[in-house]
Amino acid sequence: MAMQGTCLCGACSFTAELGSEGAGICHCGMCRKWSGGVYLSVDCGNSVVFGEGAPVGSYKGSDWGERVFCKTCGSSILWQTQDGNNQHVSIQCFENPASFDLGVEIFIDRKPSNYALAGDRKTMTEAEVMAMFASGAEGT
Numbered sequence: 001m002a003m004q005g006t007c008l009c010g011a012c013s014f015t016a017e018l019g020s021e022g023a024g025i026c027h028c029g030m031c032r033k034w035s036g037g038v039y040l041s042v043d044c045g046n047s048v049v050f051g052e053g054a055p056v057g058s059y060k061g062s063d064w065g066e067r068v069f070c071k072t073c074g075s076s077i078l079w080q081t082q083d084g085n086n087q088h089v090s091i092q093c094f095e096n097p098a099s100f101d102l103g104v105e106i107f108i109d110r111k112p113s114n115y116a117l118a119g120d121r122k123t124m125t126e127a128e129v130m131a132m133f134a135s136g137a138e139g140t
Ligand SMILES: [Zn+2]
Pocket: 007, 008, 009, 010, 011, 012, 070, 071, 072, 073, 074, 075
C-alpha cells in the first residue's frame, strides 16, 4: 500500500512503498548535520515517486550515498545509494511517524554523549554497518 509523504512546505509530495528492512535510527555525523537532529528513517526500497515539478535537490555526501531534500523549504527527505536503490525516507515526512517501529540504532559509537533515546533495540557500530554494506547485505 502506497504511503503519502511531504516536506515541510508541501512542494515535494511523494508516494512510497514500505521496504523489507523496516525503520531505524542513524547517529552518524552526516545524518546529524543534514537532518538537524537524529535521522529516523524507513526503508522504501526504490519506490519513491515525487509529484510533477517537485523542487527536489540532492547532495552526494559520500562515494556511494546521496541525500535528497526540498530546495524550497530545506526539509531532509531521503537518503539513498547513488544508484537510486536503498531509499531510506525520513519518517517525519509521513502523517504518522509513530506508526513506524524503530528496530535498530546504527552508528551508535558516533552518538554524542549528551543524548540517548528511550527503549531497548538492536544497535550497530560504524564498523558493523560498514561490514554489512561490504558483504552486500544492502544490495549495494
Ligand atoms: Zn518543501
